[in-house]
Amino acid sequence: MLKSHSCGELSKKDVGAKVTLAGWVDRRRDHGGLIFIDLRDREGIVQVVFNPETAKLCHEIASEMRNEYVVRVSGEVALRPQGTENPKLPTGDVEVIAHNTDILNPSKTPPFYINEDIEVEESLRLKYRYLDLRRTRMKENLLLRHRVVKFMRDFLDAKGFIEVETPILIKSTPEGARDYLVPSRLYPGKFYALPQSPQQLKQLLMVAGVEKYFQIARCFRDEDTRADRQPEFTQLDLEMSFVEEEDILNLLEELFTSLVEIIKPEMRVIKPFPRLTYAEAMEHYGTDKPDLRFGLELGDLTDIVAQSDFSIFRSAIADGGKVKGICAPGCGTYTRSQLDELNKLVQSLGAEGLVTISLGTAGGNLNALTIEMVKSVAARFLTLDQIKQMAERLGAKTGDLLLIVAGNPKLVDMTLSELRQEMGHRLKLADPNLFVFAFIQNFPLLRWDDETGRWESEHHPFTAPWDEDVPLLDTTPEKVHGKHYDVICNGYEIGGGSLRIHTSELQRKIFKLLGYNDEEVEERFGHMLEAFQYGAPPHGGIALGLDRIVMLLAGEETIREVIAFPKNQSAADLTFDAPSPVTEEQLAELHLRLRNE
């Protein structure tokens, strides 16, 4: 090794030791005489002193050093002179008196600061990701991710799971997300696909008798990105045989609880994890992944306003819509422009608009509300009694602000869910030191797709229906529940899983219901149906979004901050400038010709 110690590990106990360090120049302080170099490596920073009187040559070399030069220093660890200790540095009690030094590699001036944690345009960071990763924030995120994965491996190993790798080159399944395709050289006109998840493979591992499987699995989906979605991402994928839903939920609860305890002990977790049905989540929060760190629950006001004279409400209801709202506590004093802002938000989400009802400017008992205190465009179409009923249902006091949206039920829920999130943020209702994990259960198995005119799986076609609902598959498929569950945390879906179908008869029936004819079923899923005929055990599992979990633990806003080399919003890799054209020879070998478009 070119070094004997790490910069960050030195302390009083090393005083007198002869050490050789190697790392990057974090900062240089040149006093004309003495030169101080803050030398940085992965473990931390230590101050090196170059004295022209005791080490002339050494001092001359040091005067050439600039930020991010890679240098090596030999010298003696010394206690700093009294009064010059630096309490801000973990190594601040000591310094290294340089006896010998050399520049291993100079550096151009970096395009942005390495030694300061200030915001830099993300595209620049991504182009020079190798420099960005030197910064404290990114270094810590990489370390955190390592520790999270290590914890998961150890945890599951202790529970008897074994890690199995599954192929990256696999078969395209046109349902679900768009596949990334890989052309085959040996089979002209045929393609592999990259896995959207190892779903079918892990089920086959259950048929294989693995019983408890997990994998840190890379997954690929050719869909548009989001702050929490990348074209390639990582799942903690796991599957168990002979389990019931409760077994899996208990495992997850233990996994997440001890994960936070060990990795982020300063954060709190609510235990046991709340459980909501899908219907409850939609009714109270308008989304299946609510941030449960605060209330602000949605209330359905349809029945109250159905007889009102307010045409916006009445026509929405007449068109089969509904009217729901939330209460923003203490926001009765919101100004016109603040209300306009909220209205704009609502409209940008596709809703017609937002009806606001201010319940006066001072907080107090609802009984004291008078019609004079109420400010709203709807006020003259509503009775005081109706307003009080609405306020009561939304848990409002005087001085609060009611935010009401009318229209298509799905749109109303979506809009209010976003409004709730926005108000929660504005009013700082979410405790930043709290993780509220929760399970969402009782999802519908199927969803009718108007565009394709057929049933689609809410989760995926391998999810088992509730036993008692199986007969409904033939009559009212929309009423069938699936043995599916999601894990959510602070407003993010961080995982979803299910108990699977393990008999070929039921699996075939589901495929049929999804609109596949026998031939298509055979071509696409024949391998699964056949496998299920060779003693497939009952099984189930879950896939957890590792990137999102690490993002939450790191307190970051996007998963890009916890991925070493992420793609940008346009799915490009700015470090490598991928994707890129390939040569005509490469195309020919793959039997491909580009279309002129």
Add this chain to the structure above:
RNA sequence: GGCCCCGUGGUGUAGCGGACUAACAUGCCACCCUGUCACGGUGGAGAUCGGGGGUUCGAAUCCCCCCGGGGUCGCCA
């Protein structure tokens, strides 16, 4: 594909129709400086204000188009 936001020296920002010959901080270069630690001091270089077109006597500033980046809806079984 739709909607919203952003683009000014290397970096981060200010300026939002005339006093801009574009400001501030930091970085960079040179010189001075032996106890600093975001060292300090003096001086210097560095920007056709993302690109194109238009409005105007006059555009970094207003309008249109394009490009790049971010957020989001659709999409993500």
